[in-house]
Amino acid sequence: MGKETAQKINKPRAIRRLVIWYKRNSAVTSIVDTAASSAATASNVAGNVVSGAGSVVTTASNVASNVAGNVAGNVVSSAESVVNTASSVVSNASSIAKNTLQPLVFDPLKRLQNSDNILDKVEDIQSKRIWIAVDGMGGDYAPGPILEGCLEAISRFPINIKFVGKIDKVKDAAEKIGIAELLENEINNNRLELIDSGEPIGMNEEATAVRKRKNASINVAMDLVRNNKAEAVYSAGNSGAMMASAIFRIGRLKGIDRPAIGALFPTRDQTRPVLVLDVGANTDCKPSYLHQFALLGNIYAKDVLQVKKPRIGLLNIGEEECKGNDLSLKTFELLSSEKSFDFGGNCEGRDVLSGSFDVVVCDGFTGNILLKFLESVGGVLLDILRSELPRGRRGKVGSAFLRSNLLRIKKRLDHAEHGGALLLGVNGICVIGHGSSKSLSVVSALRLAHSAVNHGVMDNLNQLQKLQVLNS
Numbered sequence: 001m002g003k004e005t006a007q008k009i010n011k012p013r014a015i016r017r018l019v020i021w022y023k024r025n026s027a028v029t030s031i032v033d034t035a036a037s038s039a040a041t042a043s044n045v046a047g048n049v050v051s052g053a054g055s056v057v058t059t060a061s062n063v064a065s066n067v068a069g070n071v072a073g074n075v076v077s078s079a080e081s082v083v084n085t086a087s088s089v090v091s092n093a094s095s096i097a098k099n100t101l102q103p104l105v106f107d108p109l110k111r112l113q114n115s116d117n118i119l120d121k122v123e124d125i126q127s128k129r130i131w132i133a134v135d136g137m138g139g140d141y142a143p144g145p146i147l148e149g150c151l152e153a154i155s156r157f158p159i160n161i162k163f164v165g166k167i168d169k170v171k172d173a174a175e176k177i178g179i180a181e182l183l184e185n186e187i188n189n190n191r192l193e194l195i196d197s198g199e200p201i202g203m204n205e206e207a208t209a210v211r212k213r214k215n216a217s218i219n220v221a222m223d224l225v226r227n228n229k230a231e232a233v234y235s236a237g238n239s240g241a242m243m244a245s246a247i248f249r250i251g252r253l254k255g256i257d258r259p260a261i262g263a264l265f266p267t268r269d270q271t272r273p274v275l276v277l278d279v280g281a282n283t284d285c286k287p288s289y290l291h292q293f294a295l296l297g298n299i300y301a302k303d304v305l306q307v308k309k310p311r312i313g314l315l316n317i318g319e320e321e322c323k324g325n326d327l328s329l330k331t332f333e334l335l336s337s338e339k340s341f342d343f344g345g346n347c348e349g350r351d352v353l354s355g356s357f358d359v360v361v362c363d364g365f366t367g368n369i370l371l372k373f374l375e376s377v378g379g380v381l382l383d384i385l386r387s388e389l390p391r392g393r394r395g396k397v398g399s400a401f402l403r404s405n406l407l408r409i410k411k412r413l414d415h416a417e418h419g420g421a422l423l424l425g426v427n428g429i430c431v432i433g434h435g436s437s438k439s440l441s442v443v444s445a446l447r448l449a450h451s452a453v454n455h456g457v458m459d460n461l462n463q464l465q466k467l468q469v470l471n472s
């Protein structure tokens with residue numbers, strides 16, 4: 001009696017612990033669904049086996065006596081009914097388990113996961129639908145995935161798309177990936193327009209090719225911005241060609257010597273990314289260029305990232321102001337004397353993702369290496385986690401509970417979630433995508449373009465020319 005009493009006392013306590021544990025792991029419901037699915041599959045397999053057995057017995061009954069065949073048939077019929085009953089029990093058990101566990105599962109991180117969508121909806125309500133020109137032929141996988149991402153973005157954000165490319169190739173690609181009907185619907189709804197162009201500037205071509213091939217897709221897209229037929233332009237093609245086309249077609253901002261590519265990096269604080277520039281537009285820089293990058297980044301952080309007083313950092317090999325090469329030392333002097341922004345000093349490589357800085361300035365050579373390194377971190381980190389997880393049945397169960405956490409980690413580190421980088425310093429909003437961009441990256445990049453237009457970035461960037469330092 002003593003043991004039975006102790007077990008009764010411990011049962012409620014164990015149940016309470018189990019409930020608390022379930023609350024902390026939103027993956028419980030998905031595991032139940034997986035178990036139910038597996039059980040249903042097993043029942044189907046069992047049914048097929050029994051059915052096969054029935055056919056064998058039927059064949060045997062034709063050879064043997066009718067009495068034996070009838071007996072065997074009755075046995076098979078009984079077996080089939082047992083299987084059907086078992087299947088219904090499994091189905092009922094799975095639904096009961098799901099309904100029982102679902103109310104217990106509470107994952108506050110889900111709200112953070114969906115916060116971007118919520119912000120998008122609020123921003124969508126408060127903003128008008130804008131036209132964005134897209135270089136549909138630029139990128140390693142163009143035009144199919146680029147078009148697919150554009151159609152998805154149209155349904156999610158208040159934007160219209162002027163899709164520039166060779167129309168025959170675009171329609172053929174739409175047919176191959178099964179979005180031809182959706183494409184026609186958006187064209188009929190006046191939310192997407194196909195604009196014919198020539199071949200794109202290849203990834204291996206010189207940037208100066210944009211001056212010779214006026215009908216290249218990036219030039220046609222850039223002309224739409226110049227002629228006020230679009231408010232932003234996006235391309236996943238040759239970044240050097242896009243920069244050259246932007247300079248030749250829409251021009252630089254007054255007082256800016258070299259435009260810079262600014263990319264958003266994740267930090268410890270999910271809600272506060274860091275803007276790093278330049279990440280590839282200018283491999284060789286002067287101190288004055290980096291000073292201008294800081295001015296551009298400060299405005300972007302205020303307008304788009306909504307940081308009231310962005311903290312600017314200079315990427316260097318040490319925190320001390322005496323550290324670094326000649327470029328770093330001279331740039332440090334310029335940034336220290338600047339009164340229009342908050343200069344936080346040198347930023348070491350380990351501090352880039354710490355969240356201590358809102359804007360990090362560097363030359364394009366260093367920044368591009370940093371960008372490419374970060375792009376590999378997410379995949380490598382997930383591979384390491386997978387290899388370190390325990391194996392066997394217990395390991396699989398544990399991995400299932402960690403699935404949602406791993407997906408969140410991947411989302412924060414995946415460059416496709418950010419999609420593109422702004423080309424700052426030209427007289428228009430230009431978003432540069434990664435050459436390997438697919439639909440998810442395109443959606444993210446178009447969201448960035450819409451956000452930049454909606455926050456009036458160009459209005460504030462044009463105010464830079466009033467600064468005395470740019471006129472001296």
